[in-house]
Amino acid sequence: MTDRISTGMMYTQSLSSMLARQKQLNTLQEQLATGQKLVTAKDDPVAAGTAVGLDRTLAELERFGKNANMVANRLGLQENLLAQAGDYMTRVNELAIQANNGALSDEDRQAIAAELRAIHDGMLSVANSTDGSGRYLFGGSADDAAPFARTAGGVAYSGDQTQRRVEIAPETFVADATPGSEVFMRVRTGDGTLEARADAGNGGTGVIGGYGRASGGAWNGETYRVVFTGATTYDVLDGGGATVGGGTWASGQDITHGGLRLSVSGQPATGDAFEVGPAATRDVFSTLQNLIGALESSAATPAEQAARQNALQASMRDVARASERVIDARAAGGAQLAAIDDAGAVREANGVTIKGTLSELRDLDYAEAITRFQMESTALQTAQTVFTRMQGLSLFNLLR
Numbered sequence: 001m002t003d004r005i006s007t008g009m010m011y012t013q014s015l016s017s018m019l020a021r022q023k024q025l026n027t028l029q030e031q032l033a034t035g036q037k038l039v040t041a042k043d044d045p046v047a048a049g050t051a052v053g054l055d056r057t058l059a060e061l062e063r064f065g066k067n068a069n070m071v072a073n074r075l076g077l078q079e080n081l082l083a084q085a086g087d088y089m090t091r092v093n094e095l096a097i098q099a100n101n102g103a104l105s106d107e108d109r110q111a112i113a114a115e116l117r118a119i120h121d122g123m124l125s126v127a128n129s130t131d132g133s134g135r136y137l138f139g140g141s142a143d144d145a146a147p148f149a150r151t152a153g154g155v156a157y158s159g160d161q162t163q164r165r166v167e168i169a170p171e172t173f174v175a176d177a178t179p180g181s182e183v184f185m186r187v188r189t190g191d192g193t194l195e196a197r198a199d200a201g202n203g204g205t206g207v208i209g210g211y212g213r214a215s216g217g218a219w220n221g222e223t224y225r226v227v228f229t230g231a232t233t234y235d236v237l238d239g240g241g242a243t244v245g246g247g248t249w250a251s252g253q254d255i256t257h258g259g260l261r262l263s264v265s266g267q268p269a270t271g272d273a274f275e276v277g278p279a280a281t282r283d284v285f286s287t288l289q290n291l292i293g294a295l296e297s298s299a300a301t302p303a304e305q306a307a308r309q310n311a312l313q314a315s316m317r318d319v320a321r322a323s324e325r326v327i328d329a330r331a332a333g334g335a336q337l338a339a340i341d342d343a344g345a346v347r348e349a350n351g352v353t354i355k356g357t358l359s360e361l362r363d364l365d366y367a368e369a370i371t372r373f374q375m376e377s378t379a380l381q382t383a384q385t386v387f388t389r390m391q392g393l394s395l396f397n398l399l400r
Helices: 007-034 045-099 106-127 284-296 303-361 366-391 393-399
Strands: 150-151 155-159 164-167 174-176 194-198 206-214 225-228 234-238 243-248 254-257 260-265 273-278
Touching: 045 164, 045 284, 106 284, 155 174, 155 284, 164 303, 174 303, 194 206, 194 225, 194 303, 206 303, 225 260, 234 254, 243 254, 243 366, 260 273, 284 303
Parallel strands: none
Antiparallel strands: 150 155, 164 174, 194 273, 206 260, 225 234, 225 273, 234 243, 254 260
16 A cells, blocks of 8 residues: 655645654753753653652762861861860879979968869869850760769759760761760770779878889789788789788888789878779869868878878879870871862762763754754755745646
C-alpha cells in the first residue's frame, strides 16, 4: 500500500517541521536566558540525575562545614579557658614555692592563702564557662546546667563523661570540648604513679624528702607503711597491717622495700608513720583547698612545722600533676583543631571538583548555543518560506 501525496499531507508535514523548529528555538532561548543547558530534567535525564546527586553532596559538605565551625568555636574557647587555667596553676606553683620558705611570717602565709582563694574562685569560674550559646563547655553532654557547684565537702561535678564526636567530613570525626571530669577532677596525685604521705598524727619532725621506684626491684602495686619503732629503727607493714620488713635508718637515707623507696629527713618520733603506694586521684579544687589549709594551719611547734612542710610539698606535687592535666587537655584540643583545618582543606578541594563537574553538566556553552540558535532560526525561516511557496502551488495554475 502506498501513501497518497495530498495537499493535506504536505500541509501537515510542513506544519510539523515548523513547530519542531520553533520548539527547539524556544529551548535555546531559555538556555541563553538562564545560562543553563539543563533547564528541565527532560533536556538530559542522565545528566540531570547526576547533577542532583552532586547537589546533595555539596549540601552535605556545607553541613559538615557548619559542624566544623561549631566545634571549632567551642574548641577555640576551650583553648582560651585552659590557657587561663594553666596561668592560674603556674601562679599556684609559684605561691606554693614561696610559702615553703621558712622565713615567711604567718601574715605572709595568710596573704598567700587569700590569693589562692581568689585563684580557686577563678578556676571554678573557668570550669563553669559557656560557649556563648548557653551551653557549658565542660559539662560533657549534660551541658544545659553548670557542671561544677560548691558543696560542704568542696566542689562537686554534676556533668557526665561523654565527649561528643562531630562529623566534619565524610567519615571524619573530631572530639568536642573535653568533659570537666577529665580536666579538673580525678587528677593523679604525687608523681602521677606513686604517692607518699605522712600520718596526720605524727609527733616528730620527719619530712618526706623523696620517693619512687627502687632500682632493681619489682613493685606489686601494694601500699607499704613505714612505722618508726625508735630513733633509728623502723618496721615496714603491708596493706593488711602485717610486718613484712624493717631495719635501721639515718636522716635522708632511702628506705627500700618491695620495689619502692622512701626518703625521710628530720627526726621522726617513735610511732610516727609514713606511707608510700599507688597515687590516688583528687580534683584540682581540693588540691587548692589543701594548700590553703596547710598555709592557715598552726605551726607553733617543730612537729607542726614539719606537718605543714609535708603538706606544702605534697600540694606542690599535686599542683604539678594538675598543671600537666591542663596541658594535656590543651594538647588534645589543639590536635582536634588541626584535624578541623585539615578536613576543611579536603572539603574545599572536593567542593571545587564537584562544582567544576556541575558546571560541565549545567552551564551553557554560549558560543555553541548561539551557533545552534542561528542555525535553527535559519531552518525555521527556510521551512516558513517553503510552506509559503507551497501554498501557491495548484494544478489549475498549470492548466491555464
